[in-house]
Amino acid sequence: MKKKTPEFSRSLILRALKQSLVMLNPLGLIKNPVMFIVEVGSVLTAGFTVWELASHTGAVFFTGFISFWLWATIIFANFSEALAELQGKAQAESLRATRAETMARLVVGDDIRTVRGSSLKKWDVFVLSAGETVPTDGEIVEGVASIDESAITGESAPVIREAGGDRSGVTGGTRILAGDIKVAVTSNPGETFLDRMIGLVEGAKRKKSPNEIALSILLIGLTLIFLVVVVTLPAFSSYAKTPVSPTVLIALLVCLIPTTIAGLLPAIGIAGIDRAFGANVIAKSGKAVEVAGDIDLLLLDKTGTITFGNRQAVQLLPAAGLSQETLAQATRLASLHDTTPEGKSALALAEGMLPTLPKVEEIAPVPFSPDTRMSGADTPEGAFRKGSDDAIESFIGRPLPQDVRHAVTGIGQSGGTPLIVVRDKEVLGVIHLKDVIKPGLQERFARLRKMGVETVMVTGDNPLTAQAIAREAGLDDFFAQAKPEDKMALIKKEQDKGRLVAMSGDGTNDAPSLAQADVALAMNSGTQAAKEAGNMVDLDSDPTKIIEVVEIGKQLLITRGALTTFSVANDVAKYFAILPAIFVVSFPSLEVLNVMKLATPETAVTSAIIFNALIIPALIPLALKGVAYRPIGASALLRRNLLIYGLGGIIVPFVGIKLIDMILVFMLTHVR
């Protein structure tokens, strides 16, 4: 379930249409001053129409037609916003549907009571066993469980969640496959992330993001300018002894003020959040998505983000005078009952090297102990152990042989981890464990670099190892031997340089850094503290998802800029349609300005206003989908978008208005 894009079903469109009529309420519309002015114009022209009908004066048909299209302009704009809202709601509801009412077993003192899931409050503790559905968001306080999160993430592989660690979060609607856990509720009813998300798109809690506010101010400025242009036109035209009807003036005003972008602006913002949601990321605010587009620096944890969480054995290096087979045999025995991923991969590597795999019967596994920092097995053939070089040295009580020490150093320098294998204190050789870098990361980092985002890996490894991994993964930089508090310091240092920092994290010790970072993507699997500190939560718990969020943020800004440019550029053609129409009767020499050769002054004005209205629904798909982001460098991107939306914005209306004029002429001649 990667993308949950509901189709533009008929019912959705009908609901949006109904909603857009409700939104005609001027009290709501006044928040969008540009559209409010259109509404004032619509009311006025409607009034003119009625008056002309009653008094049998003026061009009733013309006035009425203009009024109709002015109303249509507002409804189209409302429709775009309603559609974006409903789309988001539909996504949210499809999720909410998965959360059918479940019963929860609430812990009350020593008792356990069965209550409705929806009645659970923050800090309540309930228990869960295999087969049960998690009733609400919470954090495991006791136990470990394997959970099927596919209802939320679409990912079918089960995940392990356990108390105490960084993977203690459970989400309502997921299902326990195995294990018994005790869970503390982390949010009150109606305040889960899902609820917040739904609230966000429903607009109840939607605040305009900073950039949206700035753009709105610019649009108001432009509107004021065009208002004064139109207000002064009657004075100019009276000097030129050419009266202009109020209907035409209103039509001109509506054509000039940036209705296209003003109409689509709310939809663009909502659609950005929708898109983040489509990528299974819940943004806590529109601002968070917007800021993601500005990120300069992305901090990535090595483990789990850049590399798979575990290392793999890739090579066996026998000590001097020993055969590969001897070492493989020893490795096999030392790892036979090792259940760690490293152990399993060492076993697999060793077994692949042996011609036969004799059955081992008398074996006593020695699990990893924090004291010796070794694991292995005792067999009739001897006591096999494996561990890090210093652990082994203290075990055998002397330094490693020269050749083995050499191999250990070599592995370390290449970014790998050496594991020494001994039999009864005799050093047999070294297992080369290597971090395995997730596939496809190099391309993603290259893409980020082109966006201007620098990638920095944070790891507790030594600098040599870190450098090797960073180079292999294609990262720009690394920060080695990092302690959790170092990450915070690093973020602050970069922010002091004026840079915006993004990171993803899941652990409680990540929480301060997440709070400090400008964009913080918390893993849904993470602790409650991390989720609270971040400004986005990824339901898939994929740390690299932040890259997609960056692109969504950029797309959001590009869409706004592109449609603003388009909207303003449109004005050129509208001037050429309307102004000659007004004055050509008095001054025939102005006919050359009628470059579109529009049939009559009335069809010219009407065509312009129809184009102005129709361009809004025509651009709704673009506003909702967003203008595609291409990591081709800022200049190339600008050139491309300027060409499409700037130059296109100048040319398209010339064509569109001419076409509408031709259709109007056709209709007028055939109707009469």
Add this chain to the structure above:
Amino acid sequence: MTAQDWIQIVLVAFLIGGAAPFVGHYLAWVFESPRIAPERLIHRLIGTDPDKGMDWREYAGALLLSNGIFFAAGFVLLWAQRILPLNPRHLSAMSPEVTFNTAASFVTNTNWQAYVGESQLSNFSQMVPITFLMFVGANTGMAALIAIIRGFVRSGTQSLGNYWDDFFRFFVRAFLPACVVMATVLVWQGVPQTLATSVVAHPLEGGTQTLILGPVASIEAVKNLGTNGGGFYNANAAHPFENPTPFTNTLELLGMLTFTASLPFLFGRLSRRPRQGWALFAAIMILFGLGFGAIEISEKAKNPLFASAGIAQATTPFLDGGNTEGKEMRLGITQTSLFSNTTIAATTGAVDAAMDSMNPLALMVAFSHMWLNEEPGGKGVGFAGLLKEVVLAIFIAGLMVGRTPEFLGKKLEAREVKLAALSLIVTPFLVLLLTALGVTASFGTSSMDNPGPHGFEEVLYAYSSGNANNGSAMAGLNAATPFYADSIGIEMLLSRYLPMLPLLALAGALIRKRIHPDTAGTLPTDTPLFVGLLVGFMLLVGLLTFFPALMLGPILEQLSMMHGVSF
């Protein structure tokens, strides 16, 4: 276009492009090096601590207060002309509204003249209040610009600098010395400089001719170097005493650009981004060059309405043909076009030909320059206005690269956009509303000297010029009426300070912002693409605002003339 025309054009272009970087870098030194002795002396005399930084409010406050006092001093001295010395002709004071208009006009660097210099002002008035206001008006603009630039390039402080420090640095080390040098050269070429008022000559055919003299050269120098524009004589730089030779014509037009065209390079230096300076210079010069080309074509063209009278209008070796109405033969069309384009573009307003008799296409250029007012615009404020356009252009275009727009590493957010937009809307509001009043009320239309669209243009021009702090006029319009003197006087004050305050506030907002390092995702603002974008944005937004006015004015007039219609 003859070879002679091309030689002059190329020469002037070369001189502009060659001098601007040097002057810009010199100015950077003026503002960044330690104060020199005369400056220290001045600060001791006036009792200021030039090291005390001012935030934008303090800076704006000092600027407004000083300008208020400059204005008052100028008004009082003009008003008292009758009793002051150097007035052998016993000229009385001008009417209160024209005196107000003049003081407002000169303190705002507009230098709109509702009076006739040679017949209404004594030599004392020309020499003291007028020259004084010319200096301080221009100097104020420069100080404001420096403060505004600091907002863009500095960080981690609230201080935009010290107003008086900036004021006197420019005055002592650049403005005053340049004026002395230029005035001397002008005298050499024939511009009078004397305390004598007039000489009565006895022409060959009898009668008398009263030649008005005075401290012309000293005014002429500051008039151009300060992009002031107020001429000693009514005909301004068309008068042979103000502009005796083609060389003075060239010198004066270069004088207008000396400081204004160098400002991008000053900006490049102060921002430590020399390429940015070149880019802004390029944007200015594209608009400047386009304007010149259109004026040259317009004024070289034949008037179709003259055809029936049998007039030789074509250029031959014996005749520099074209629209010679209102032009001087020693200068010729090309020098006049170069000068006209410069004086309007640099908001000097000192015309060397009658704007009212220009062809409509040339007037269209003049209107566009005055509305944009940034190519390069007046001393300081023109470039500050350009920075406002940069902010707005980047805001829209910057979004299209998918980042919060930023300029020189500073993010442009709601507050910056609000202040820039506030500064932007002043022009359309003042020009359009006042023009609407002027062309409808009888007290407005009765001042018109020409009928039809040209009369409309006269009123539009007056308010465009007042708004742009330009000062040139389509002089047929009788602006000495109470209505025009008062309305233009108020307009000049509003249009000077209303856009300047938001820009100082913008600087105050920007200076607090962190400078964010450039990345591959940052929109570069020093590339040809950006220059094209900026020019396109300015033309689109500027011309969209005024398209109806242009259509009912110059466009209608031009098309009518092409159809053989006169008014």
Add this chain to the structure above:
Amino acid sequence: MKSLTTSLRATLLLLLITGFAYPLAVDAVGQLIFPHQANGSLILKNGVVIGSSLIGQPFSQPRYFHPRPSATPDPTGSGSVPYDASFSSASNLAPSNGAEIKAVQSFAQAYRRENGLPPTEPVPVDAVTASGSGLDPDISLANALLQVGRVSKARALDPSTVKKLVMEHAEGPQWGLLGARHVNVLGLNLALDAMKP
């Protein structure tokens, strides 16, 4: 309060520097080094100032070359007094103004009449348009050459002599670079008088 006194003191200081020191310094330099120019480039004949080489004069007698039309107004406000140097002014007529077209037509007719030109003869544009200052001392070479016939007849001179004089008085471009070719009318007429009073 402090800033008010600062502003007042600065105003006083600036008035002294810009209103007195600066213009008087330029005055001193001008009167010392370029006294002729600084005092208006006056032309004296027998100790009497007959005009300035920079300022046009009215000429209407046939024996003189005529300057361009002048739009300098009468300072008393009634009609116009050509080449009134105390009130420089242009006509300020628009190229689209019917009055301008009429003026050009009547100037052209008068010009042809004065100079005995056929009605088809194109009249140089500078001869029918007023200058920017109303004090333009110059006319075009084409304009001067069309007047040669009239002047030589009035002075009983050989037209080729007068034509030669005109060509000798052709000025510009300055230093071969700047401005347009023109003839200074006063200078030319003085030369005529000098040649044959």
